[in-house]
Amino acid sequence: xxxxxxxxxxxxxxxxxxxxxxxxxxxxxxxxxxxxxxxxxxxxxxxxxxxxxxxxxxxxxxxxxxxxxxxxxxxxxxxxxxxxxxxxxxxxxxxxxxxxxxxxxxxxxxxxxxxxx
Amino acid sequence: xxxxxxxxxxxxxxxxxxxxxxxxxxxxxxxxxxxxxxxxxxxxxxxxxxxxxxxxxxxxxxxxxxxxxxxxxxxxxxxxxxxxxxxxxxxxxxxxxxxxxxxxxxxxxxxxxxxxxxxxxxxxxxxxxxxxxxxxxxxxxxxxxxxxxxxxxxxxxxxxxxxxxxxxxxxxxxxxxxxxxxxxxxxxxxxxxxxxxxxxxxxxxxxxxxxxxxxxxxxxxxxxxxxxxxxxxxxxxxxxxxxxxxxxxxxxxxxxxxxxxxxxxxxxxxxxxxxxxxxxxxxxxxxxxxxxxxxxxxxxxxxxxxxxxxxxxxxxxxxxxxxxxxxxxxxxxxxxxxxxxxxxxxxxxxxxxxxxxxxxxxxxxxxxxxxxxxxxxxxxxxxxxxxxxxxxxxxxxxxxxxxxxxxxxxxxxxxxxxxxxxxxxxxxxxxxxxxxxxxxxxxxxxxxxxxxxxxxxxxxxxxxxxxxxxxxxxxxxxxxxxxxxxxxxxxxxxxxxxx
Numbered sequence: 001x002x003x004x005x006x007x008x009x010x011x012x013x014x015x016x017x018x019x020x021x022x023x024x025x026x027x028x029x030x031x032x033x034x035x036x037x038x039x040x041x042x043x044x045x046x047x048x049x050x051x052x053x054x055x056x057x058x059x060x061x062x063x064x065x066x067x068x069x070x071x072x073x074x075x076x077x078x079x080x081x082x083x084x085x086x087x088x089x090x091x092x093x094x095x096x097x098x099x100x101x102x103x104x105x106x107x108x109x110x111x112x113x114x115x116x117x
Numbered sequence: 118x119x120x121x122x123x124x125x126x127x128x129x130x131x132x133x134x135x136x137x138x139x140x141x142x143x144x145x146x147x148x149x150x151x152x153x154x155x156x157x158x159x160x161x162x163x164x165x166x167x168x169x170x171x172x173x174x175x176x177x178x179x180x181x182x183x184x185x186x187x188x189x190x191x192x193x194x195x196x197x198x199x200x201x202x203x204x205x206x207x208x209x210x211x212x213x214x215x216x217x218x219x220x221x222x223x224x225x226x227x228x229x230x231x232x233x234x235x236x237x238x239x240x241x242x243x244x245x246x247x248x249x250x251x252x253x254x255x256x257x258x259x260x261x262x263x264x265x266x267x268x269x270x271x272x273x274x275x276x277x278x279x280x281x282x283x284x285x286x287x288x289x290x291x292x293x294x295x296x297x298x299x300x301x302x303x304x305x306x307x308x309x310x311x312x313x314x315x316x317x318x319x320x321x322x323x324x325x326x327x328x329x330x331x332x333x334x335x336x337x338x339x340x341x342x343x344x345x346x347x348x349x350x351x352x353x354x355x356x357x358x359x360x361x362x363x364x365x366x367x368x369x370x371x372x373x374x375x376x377x378x379x380x381x382x383x384x385x386x387x388x389x390x391x392x393x394x395x396x397x398x399x400x401x402x403x404x405x406x407x408x409x410x411x412x413x414x415x416x417x418x419x420x421x422x423x424x425x426x427x428x429x430x431x432x433x434x435x436x437x438x439x440x441x442x443x444x445x446x447x448x449x450x451x452x453x454x455x456x457x458x459x460x461x462x463x464x465x466x467x468x469x470x471x472x473x474x475x476x477x478x479x480x481x482x483x484x485x486x487x488x489x490x491x492x493x494x495x496x497x498x499x500x501x502x503x504x505x506x507x508x509x510x511x512x513x514x515x516x517x518x519x520x521x522x523x524x525x526x527x528x529x530x531x532x533x534x535x536x537x538x539x540x541x542x543x544x545x546x547x548x549x550x551x552x553x554x555x556x557x558x559x560x561x562x563x564x565x566x567x568x569x570x571x572x573x574x575x576x577x578x579x580x581x582x583x584x585x586x587x588x589x590x591x592x593x594x595x596x597x598x599x600x601x602x603x604x605x606x607x608x609x610x611x612x613x614x615x616x
Binding site for chain 2: 003004006007089100103106107110111
């Protein structure tokens with residue numbers, strides 16, 4: 001039974017993490033609403049016109065292609081740092097990884113995802 | 118630093134998976150240079166890859182019969198009879214999945230080479246799943262299995278129901294993967310390792326300060342994640358919409374492959390890593406099995422769309438396999454129950470792929486023509502199709518002479534053996550038999566439509582589809598009449614703790 005306390009503590013703490021700041025702010029903070037404060041939160045420049053506009057799907061494809069480089073960076077940096085201590089296996093694994101990612105780039109290229117239409 | 122060496126990886130043992138995954142990568146690149154009118158070349162190249170993998174699998178099987186199970190990737194994967202048998206089932210399903218799509222894709226104007234490469238990727242994921250002996254590999258294989266399937270279910274892209282299917286499947290699938298990862302994390306926290314053989318040691322005792330409760334909670338979350346993949350009842354919501362919306366060859370392959378992949382992981386994880394907590398999960402899985410069989414079979418009755426009906430039928434069949442999983446927790450029943458489960462998956466694979474092949478033959482180019490009424494009068498216009506469909510429906514119900522009957526017989530045999538001194542399993546077995554009777558109502562409605570109702574009964578059987586139909590019908594019949602050689606193979610499909 002004692003072990004279950006850990007689960008209970010975990011559940012309670014994880015439920016408290018979001019509720020305590022929100023409820024605390026609501027209970028303790030002074031409330032002086034005005035028009036500016038109660039408007040929907042938006043950062044940056046104020047919007048012009050309707051916000052329900054269609055975005056070019058190409059932004060999304062660019063984000064996907066960026067992922068190729070992103071992942072490459074995340075894994076290749078530690079690989080490069082430890083390079084001179086790696087056995088042959090580590091080198092082969094890294095090369096296979098680079099080839100696989102390069103293929104993804106070639107795929108995107110051939111499919112015309114890199115052309116801005 | 119303790120890095121693996123080339124020797125500890127034992128590449129030869131995992132050659133079937135590596136060939137398939139490597140060929141899928143290569144084929145993705147090759148396909149870029151195949152002109153759009155010649156996409157069937159990609160299909161045949163994909164079949165070539167499956168053949169090569171099949172040959173490697175054959176060599177593995179011969180080697181296995183001589184030296185027994187071996188481990189690969191430093192004990193993170195194990196090649197045993199269980200893995201080899203299921204890998205054979207996956208390769209067969211993938212081959213049939215390609216045959217089903219060969220004429221379907223151009224007819225529906227969605228022919229893209231990616232279908233075949235994605236099919237190879239998901240098949241390699243399933244094959245990896247069958248040999249996963251580490252929770253991380255289970256997760257890796259599950260993602261490799263799922264991600265291509267998400268894309269494939271949206272393959273009929275401009276069609277809205279296909280896009281809806283892909284979206285639903287992706288969102289709910291990602292959610293289920295989250296459960297699985299969290300379960301793995303908690304199991305790791307409780308047992309101190311992700312190796313299945315290490316988890317069992319930690320739970321039985323003797324490991325450094327194991328925390329069994331964390332591992333039990335983790336086990337529950339893993340059950341949720343895998344239950345989603347096999348479409349067991351509280352986690353089945355996605356199945357009807359996805360099966361109905363996805364292009365029919367994808368549905369056919371998904372209903373067979375993803376389910377068998379999920380069960381491969383479920384059987385191995387629960388029987389190898391958690392035998393010590395069998396009292397806990399045995400009860401849960403038995404109840405889930407009962408609910409799955411009842412809901413799947415009862416809701417299927419009210420379906421008029423055949424794809425949707427087969428979706429509920431696939432939920433129901435997951436329930437029958439779960440009965441075998443629940444029975445397998447008793448060590449003396451385990452060999453029988455495991456071989457019953459994998460044999461059931463084989464019979465379900467050939468039967469369901471055949472039934473979907475008929476649906477593909479009836480489906481019109483705009484995706485309609487898959488209602489039960491569309492089968493009316495098929496016996497007059499297409500007598501052979503009608504005979505084949507009757508055979509598949511008999512097999513899904515479990516009436517001889519068909520594969521389904523033998524499969525169900527062995528599942529229930531294992532369950533009855535396990536039910537000695539376990540009233541819950543006995544109840545679940547009785548529910549299983551009763552729901553089989555219920556299922557006859559909706560399965561046999563289709564033969565009734567074909568033989569006793571007048572109608573036009575249009576069908577369009579193109580060569581590749583005809584071959585697939587002939588193969589599945591023959592397999593369904595043979596497995597029902599002379600099951601002995603295949604049963605013999607299934608008997609060797611035993612789970613081994615890392616080799």
